[in-house]
Amino acid sequence: MRAKLKTAVLGATGYSGLELARLLLRHPHLDKPVLLRRQVETDACASLADVFPSLAGNGEYRLEPLSWTALKRQHVELLFLATPHEVSRALVPEAVAHGMRVIDLSGAWRLKRTEHRAVYGFQDGDSLATELNARAVYGLPELNADRIANATLVANPGCYATSVILALAPLLQAGVVDREHGIVSDSKSGVSGAGKEATSRTHFVSVADNFSAYSVFGHRHVGEILEQLQLNQDELIFTPHLLPIPRGILSTVYVHLRQKLEAAQVESCFRDFYAGKHWVRVFATPRLPQIQFSLRTNYCDLGFCLAEDGRRLVLISCVDNLLKGAAGQAVQNMNLMYGWKEDKGLQ
Amino acid sequence: MRAKLKTAVLGATGYSGLELARLLLRHPHLDKPVLLRRQVETDACASLADVFPSLAGNGEYRLEPLSWTALKRQHVELLFLATPHEVSRALVPEAVAHGMRVIDLSGAWRLKRTEHRAVYGFQDGDSLATELNARAVYGLPELNADRIANATLVANPGCYATSVILALAPLLQAGVVDREHGIVSDSKSGVSGAGKEATSRTHFVSVADNFSAYSVFGHRHVGEILEQLQLNQDELIFTPHLLPIPRGILSTVYVHLRQKLEAAQVESCFRDFYAGKHWVRVFATPRLPQIQFSLRTNYCDLGFCLAEDGRRLVLISCVDNLLKGAAGQAVQNMNLMYGWKEDKGLQ
Amino acid sequence: MRAKLKTAVLGATGYSGLELARLLLRHPHLDKPVLLRRQVETDACASLADVFPSLAGNGEYRLEPLSWTALKRQHVELLFLATPHEVSRALVPEAVAHGMRVIDLSGAWRLKRTEHRAVYGFQDGDSLATELNARAVYGLPELNADRIANATLVANPGCYATSVILALAPLLQAGVVDREHGIVSDSKSGVSGAGKEATSRTHFVSVADNFSAYSVFGHRHVGEILEQLQLNQDELIFTPHLLPIPRGILSTVYVHLRQKLEAAQVESCFRDFYAGKHWVRVFATPRLPQIQFSLRTNYCDLGFCLAEDGRRLVLISCVDNLLKGAAGQAVQNMNLMYGWKEDKGLQ
Amino acid sequence: MRAKLKTAVLGATGYSGLELARLLLRHPHLDKPVLLRRQVETDACASLADVFPSLAGNGEYRLEPLSWTALKRQHVELLFLATPHEVSRALVPEAVAHGMRVIDLSGAWRLKRTEHRAVYGFQDGDSLATELNARAVYGLPELNADRIANATLVANPGCYATSVILALAPLLQAGVVDREHGIVSDSKSGVSGAGKEATSRTHFVSVADNFSAYSVFGHRHVGEILEQLQLNQDELIFTPHLLPIPRGILSTVYVHLRQKLEAAQVESCFRDFYAGKHWVRVFATPRLPQIQFSLRTNYCDLGFCLAEDGRRLVLISCVDNLLKGAAGQAVQNMNLMYGWKEDKGLQ
Secondary structure (H helix, E strand, O other): OOOOOEEEEOOOHHEEEEEHHHHHHHHOOOOEEEEEEEEOOOOOOOHHHHOOHHHHOOOOOOEEOHHHHHHHHHHOEEEOOOOOOOHEEEEEHHHHHOOOOOEOOOOOOOOOOOHHHHHHHOOOOHHHHHHHHOOEEOOOOHHHHHHHOOOOEEEEEHHHHHHHHHHHHHHHOOEOOHHHEEEEEEEEEEHHHHOOOOOOOOOOHHHHHOOOEEEOOOOOOHHHHHHHOOOOOHHEEEEEEOOOOOOOOEEEEEEEEEOOOOOHHHHHHHHHHHOOOOOOEEEEOHHHHOOOHHHOOOOOOEEEEEEEOOEEEEEEEEEEOOOOHHHHHHHHHHHHHHHOOOOOOOO | OOOOEEEEEEEHHHHHHHHHHHHHHHOOOOOOOOEEEOOOOOOOOHHHHHHHHHHHOOOOOEEEEOHHHHHHOOOOEEEEEEEOOHHHHHHHHHHHHOOOOOEEOOOOOOOOHHHHHHOOOOOOOOOHHHHHHHHHHHOHHHHHHHHOOOOOOOOOHHHHHHHHHHHHHHHHHOOOEEEHEEEEEEEEOOHHHHOOOOOOOEHHHHHHOOOEEEOOOOOOEEEEEEEEHHOOOOHHHEEEOOOOOOEEEEEEEEEEEOOOOOHHHHHHHHHOOOOOOHHHHOOOOOOOOOHHHHOOOOOOOEEEEEEEOOOOOEEEEEEOOOOOOOOHHHHHHHHHHHHOOOOOOOO | OOEEEEEEEOOOHHHHHHHHHHHOOOOOOOOOOOEEOOOOOOOOOOOOHOOHHOOOOOOOOOEOOHHHHHHHHOOOOOOOOOOHHHHHHHHHHHHOOOEEEEEOOOOOOOOOOOOHHHHHOOOOHHHHHHHHHHEEEEEOOHHHHHHHHHHOOEOOOOOHHHHHHHHHHHHHHHEEHHHHOOOEEEEEOHHHHOOOOOOOEHHHHHHHOEEEEEEOOOOOHHHHHHHHHHOOOOEEEEEEEEOOOOOOOEEEEEEEEOOOHHOOOOOHHHHHHHHOOOOOOOOOOOOOHHHHHHOOOOOOOEEEEEEOOOEEEEEEEEEOOOOOOHHHHHHHHHHHOOOOOOOOOOO | OOOOOOEEEOOOOOOOHHHHHHHOOOOOOOOOOOOEEOOOOOOOEEEHHHOOHHHOOOOOOOOOOOOOOHHHHHOOOOOOOOOOOOHHHHHHHHHHHHOOOOOOOOOOOOOHHHHHHHHOOOOOHHHHHHHHHHOEEEEEHHHHHHHHHHOEEEOOOHHHHHHHHHHHHHHHOOOOOOOOOEEOOOOOOOOOOOOHOOOOEEEHHHHHOOOOOOOOOOHHHHHHHHHOOOOOHEEEEEEEOOOOOOOEEEEEEEEEEOOOOHHHHHHHHHHHHHOOOOOOOOOOOOOOOEEHHHHOOOEEEEEEEEEOOOEEEEEEEEEOOOOOHHOOOOOHHHHHHHHOOOOOOOO
16 A cells, blocks of 8 residues: 655645645545744744644644755655745745645746736746746646646645636637627635735724725736736736625626627536536526535536626636635645545545 | 704615614704504504614604505605505505605616616506606716706615716716726625515525625616616626625726726816715725725715726725615705705714 | 445434534445435425535435335434424334434423423323433433433434533532522524524624524523533523524533632543543633634533632633534434444544 | 813724714814824824725814824813823823813723722822822713713723623612622623724634633723722622624623512612613613614613522623713713713714
8 A cells, every 4th residue: 555645734824724734634645744833933833723723632733843854854745835925935946956846825936927927026037946937837727737747836826816717717718708808807705815914904893894895906816817818918807805704705707708609508618618627516507606605615616697698798706715715726736746536635 | 944844754664764764863954754654564563663672762763554644634745765666656656646755765766768667567557657757856966966856756776776877977978988898887785785574595694604696687776777877788787796794885897998098087087077966985096995984874985996008997886775875865865855955964 | 344324314404404414424434314305395495405505516415205114215224303393203203113213403302301391392191202202312422422322312402502511511510519509601602503594583684793692591402401410490590692603602601619629620620521522622721712613613612710719610612503512413422322433424 | 152162082093082083073062173193103194084984075084193282272171082091091190280171981090999900000109190090080971970070080981891880780779689699791892892903813714703702800891890889809700702793792791689579670770770861771671682772872771681580680781882882971971071961962
């Protein structure tokens, strides 16, 4: 029998990192993962159960300092980074140099075009980083399964981007979208998407009984959506909004079709594209996804509504931002990288 | 000194009706309003404070059965209907025949085009209703102030419609919108907009931690938006969504401009259109309205974000669905009908 | 290798029933459970995924009509009832007569004293029911493990009762509580505890931004708490409250001690009592349980705070009302009845 | 006609301070209040509408730096402090020395007993502060109206304390409470009670779908409750909890009576005590207050439930923590200080 895979996670004290740690801890093909403490985290934070008491009573969750020597001694083959993008940008080259494969949940390695990468403050220059960036695979399994399987570095997609790309990819590939007309994605996310930092914006009194748009024409996820869907900048408007709920994303996507279609044709387009893809559920009209339906699952739920003219199409796409939008997708990517079934450890 | 106006309200036990009763009770130019009980409401419901204990201790809120004779004896000049549209359709002709002016909060009298009216189940036929319908004035004060002032019957606008029409009217009047390109209004409302009836859809567990679209391409408010803005059916996509909050609406409206504009020009367009209009607040970029800002006020808050190309424009419009979207706007209409300042009784 | 156990569930379309179906579907020692439709449920409700779209895509969840013949043909050995108490009272004798063991989630069979049973409208009289009632075992595994293991009929405890009994049992057994002084349990529950029926009380607008007490001195769970803890009626005040959250219970329990104790002694009392009990977590002072910590787990979390005088004690007890307070506990009981580890299928 | 009173507010950028500014701005007997900026607040914060955009469009809300000279030039007679207790402790002696009357919303001047004051870090020593502290009047109008009317310095009560004291005062004064048995107040508050600072505790994700107890046996408001009700430390257990709502307090108070009473007697006790008191509403059994009923009002709502034994009594007390629990009560105190009706400016 094959030995179990040894993994490590850096950043398990954040929202996505915790979900990831939970998934890895119960994944049947994995050895107990090494939980690493970020440098900014104090000794007080000795165990993950100190940060998340809901974990108490289920064993040890000791957080260790990051040491490449120690990781090698423990035979860690795969490193997950649930860290800010600056930290990921700095650490990935070191991890790769030490012979590890990496799945990075930050935005650091998702973008190929220099002008997009600028939103993360990255300049081309360092040749190793440039070379690694070129080899990094955008970890959306429904689009890039083959390349993910062989990747050294997988850049796990953004949560908003996952919901938008999966909604649009089938129609764009089928060539039925009037791209020049422009696509609108009106997207809404729960608060965990804004991270764990306490700010006036995440204060309960600011969020509860409220709803607001932000980063209009300026959100960081736009670049990855454009690159993956091969769209030009002026072909997409993406507007994120903050929902008064802890987690979940719903994107309402507006598309004009190049020719009149029947609803059955639209549905076929989705069903054909996602045939055999476990983690996408296509809803038959007139049912539409809701955030609750995909919450605490790794599914991306897709539904649509076609105008009577057969030309104007409204798509609804839902994901749990911490699972299919982050940690669940990372596990899905790992499953591909090691030849396991896509739903392993994710049910 | 002029005698105070005598008013009556039917339907004060609903969400909008309660807000209306509250506003009328403290309006300085009004006599104590007559609160009328709907026929379906039992005797058990003797006082509004039985239904809304928050009112207790502030005097009498006795609910009386509707009787035209009694209303005339009490010299009621103005009747507010916060009733289902079928009830409003039946009662308004009677009220007008008894010499009263009416402000109706339902959708019964808002629409001029027969095909739009069909969504409320109304057929042309009854000549009195047809004639009254022709005379009914759409009660959006920022657009129709003069006609409201002289109206016998004011059809108070829908909550979603208020948010969308006020966002679009200035740009459409200025002729800068590329109408053929199509306008998208992605609108989100709190649960009180769905009314007080207890259904599986309004159950706390269905709404909390959730978000969903509904009535895509089929919401009743579309007709009034099209009529007031003189748009064709295929020039607007309107998608309503249910927010996990008790009240408030935010509409994100997407528009293509016919020519490149500067942000300052867009802002001027709004400021010029709403100059002197007390109940619309135009936000200077980059600030955007949020639902909390207009909550429990009669304001419609408008803000915008213009793409770098100067052609693609995102508008944000917020109203409290029970105030500017219903009861507050009804009081604003009454103020116009009786020559009072627009903010009277609404601060 | 032993064949897997065949089970059936009636009432899977309710909140507790759904959780139960989910747990049974993934329990490693079970055959796929038979999902039964209640008589009041129409044909429209053909599959559990129609009622809960979050289940879609994970296989078949067909709901079948209840037929004892069919259940025998399918070799069902254990029947779960997640039904109203009247339904449970009627069906259990039939199921037992057909040779099945039963775990009933309603209150129908929890009470031994006739005067307590009256709150469920049950009179003594039917001798079979009386005899069955005497044999029914109160399914709180931390107290009654041995009797549960051999039971034909397990009466699964109420959610509030679980939180209160587990908080008090160790101290009462140790004899340190001044019972005559009286115990207060101020308990708070999320809305799913009130069931799935849409009422004005469960309407989102009634619950959100609100909090209220109900059934003071008159809640149905009082009887089971008194019986299990062998308290007299006047030794306990139990006050339930409705929290604006979907699920979770926190009970704050106030106790006077007969003698001065140290915090360490109180903690020992809890730790000793629950030694080896997987599903109770005792918190060391000064940490206290919160609803989030036990949410979506089968844990009962217990913590406490002792006054400086060493006599007055505040206990905090948290459970997820749908898991440890209902479906999770039912699975825990099944595990005991069939000799499996207590955490099987519940991680 | 008498000139209007000139007031000033320091701390209007906090939650209570904003409510206070709103109330003062529309109070009919006041000149426009001077809004003062705290020293820690930057110039960026030029207007209150910058901090709370909901205020925009209703005139000027310029924030000025604190200057005693400027306040005297503007003839400010009454100063409100909505500041941290250290700031209030430092500023009140200066304000009094400049001839102003002061209403302080912090805990700085509420306590007479030295050992209670220690929780705010205050030592006796400074003779002026000691003398001022002795003269400070606890600003609970239903208990201390006469002394408030003549006070130079009014210490506005804590929000929790208001709810608990008003629930208990009638029964304690009537001498029917078995004080030796001990009183329990299980109190629950919305998040605005924790202040505007962004912390991990007030992060939306920490509060939503959660509920927790805190500061058990150690909350600062205990001292004022004990002093106002003349209770000994061991006669009261006060347990605060954090509700997932923005505002509102409900206290469930448990009392043993010295003798058997009828419900009508308990109700009379409350009605007699609060006869003529506008801002307390006594609920007739079996109706109980809920947080929604008193939200956005200055009412304290009181209800009760008596056990069949006539000895055990559960009281329910609700206030809006920002109004009757803070800003509304401050205005009520001002009304008393200047001989105005108690509800002036508070409807």
